[in-house]
Amino acid sequence: MTNPDAMALRFQFENAEQQERAATFGMWIFLATEVLMFGTLFTAYGIYRLWYGDAFMAASNHMDLLLGGLNTAVLLTSSLTMALAVDAARKGKNTSVVIFLIATMLIGTLFLGVKFYEYWDHWQKAEFPGRGFRFEPGYSGHAELFFFFYFLMTGLHAVHMIIGLGILGLLALGARLGSFSATYNTPVEMTGLYWHFVDIVWVFLYPLFYLVGRHLH
Amino acid sequence: MRTPSPTPLVYGVIWFCLLILTGLTTAVAFADLGSFSVAVAIAISCMKAGLIVVFFMHLLRTFNIVRIAAVSGLVWLLILIALTFGDYVTRNWAAK
Numbered sequence: 001m002t003n004p005d006a007m008a009l010r011f012q013f014e015n016a017e018q019q020e021r022a023a024t025f026g027m028w029i030f031l032a033t034e035v036l037m038f039g040t041l042f043t044a045y046g047i048y049r050l051w052y053g054d055a056f057m058a059a060s061n062h063m064d065l066l067l068g069g070l071n072t073a074v075l076l077t078s079s080l081t082m083a084l085a086v087d088a089a090r091k092g093k094n095t096s097v098v099i100f101l102i103a104t105m106l107i108g109t110l111f112l113g114v115k116f117y118e119y120w121d122h123w124q125k126a127e128f129p130g131r132g133f134r135f136e137p138g139y140s141g142h143a144e145l146f147f148f149f150y151f152l153m154t155g156l157h158a159v160h161m162i163i164g165l166g167i168l169g170l171l172a173l174g175a176r177l178g179s180f181s182a183t184y185n186t187p188v189e190m191t192g193l194y195w196h197f198v199d200i201v202w203v204f205l206y207p208l209f210y211l212v213g214r215h216l217h
Numbered sequence: 218m219r220t221p222s223p224t225p226l227v228y229g230v231i232w233f234c235l236l237i238l239t240g241l242t243t244a245v246a247f248a249d250l251g252s253f254s255v256a257v258a259i260a261i262s263c264m265k266a267g268l269i270v271v272f273f274m275h276l277l278r279t280f281n282i283v284r285i286a287a288v289s290g291l292v293w294l295l296i297l298i299a300l301t302f303g304d305y306v307t308r309n310w311a312a313k
Contacts, residue, residue, distance in 0.1 A: 021280045021283070024279055024280060024283045025282050025286055028283050028286040028287050028290070029290075031287070031290065032287065032289060032291075033290075035290045035291070036293055036294060036297065039294040039297055039298070040297065042298075043302070046298070046302065047301070047302070047305050049255075050302075050305070050306070069239065069243055072239050076232060076236060076239065079273055080229070080232040082273075083223075083272075084225055084228060087222060087223075087224075087225055090222060192273070192274070193274055196270075196273045196274050197274075200265075200266045200269055200270070203265045203266055203269070204259075204266070206239075206262075207258040207259075207262055211242065211258060214246040214247050215246065215247055215248060215250070215254065
């Protein structure tokens with residue numbers, strides 16, 4: 001691969017700092033749109049939880065707390081390895097960058113594996129919204145609404161993770177080929193911002209789906 | 218203009234704090250706080266998000282224009298939540 005510093009500055013920018021500022025600005029604007037996209041779903045969830053609190057509590061207690069909590073810790077750890085990858089990129093340590101990026105990918109894959117097991121488990125217990133949905137009587141279909149939001153929001157989150165894994169893979173390849181250096185590592189930093197955002201979304205998803213009715217036990 | 222970023226040790230400490238907060242939010246969920254449960258859960262999540270934004274995403278060390286973009290996202294989210302909840306919560310408030 002060619003010298004990263006030589007090809008780093010695109011023609012439309014006056015200097016590297018301006019380029020980096022534009023990239024970071026653009027990424028945060030994108031993240032702001034993502035905040036609003038998930039935000040509408042969180043708001044809708046909030047309204048229904050306000051109206052059907054009992055059903056939401058009962059449904060939430062059907063979530064596997066251990067898996068949910070562990071998965072939260074797993075994803076937070078992937079954010080740590082991602083931050084360390086960005087740190088290594090800033091220092092020009094390409095080998096460390098590759099290692100930390102691959103670690104992030106492995107941990108992220110573990111998270112997805114647990115999620116898909118949970119999905120399968122819910123399916124087995126007839127907790128997937130639709131014709132075959134079964135739940136304790138007395139909640140008038142509002143428990144099904146909880147699971148609808150669960151699958152929609154964690155599913156959308158999982159799609160973001162899968163896309164992130166793809167980007168991480170390309171990034172690791174780039175680092176392996178020497179595309180980054182201490183003076184040019186913007187792609188690594190921007191990917192870090194994206195990954196941390198996906199982690200923040202899960203930080204809010206966890207208590208709102210797994211911890212609603214625990215005080216009832 | 219590159220400001221110095223946190224050291225790996227700082228990242229590790231923040232990660233540990235995030236795990237502690239995760240345990241805290243889980244433990245508090247078992248206490249019956251009535252309508253405060255949601256507020257506490259959201260508050261702890263906001264603390265975790267704050268740690269991630271400040272230390273992992275370097276928001277306080279970045280260009281000024283970037284902070285404007287980040288804050289604007291938050292502001293519009295708050296408008297979304299406030300107006301939507303304001304609508305639904307105030308229905309059927311009219312005197313009968």
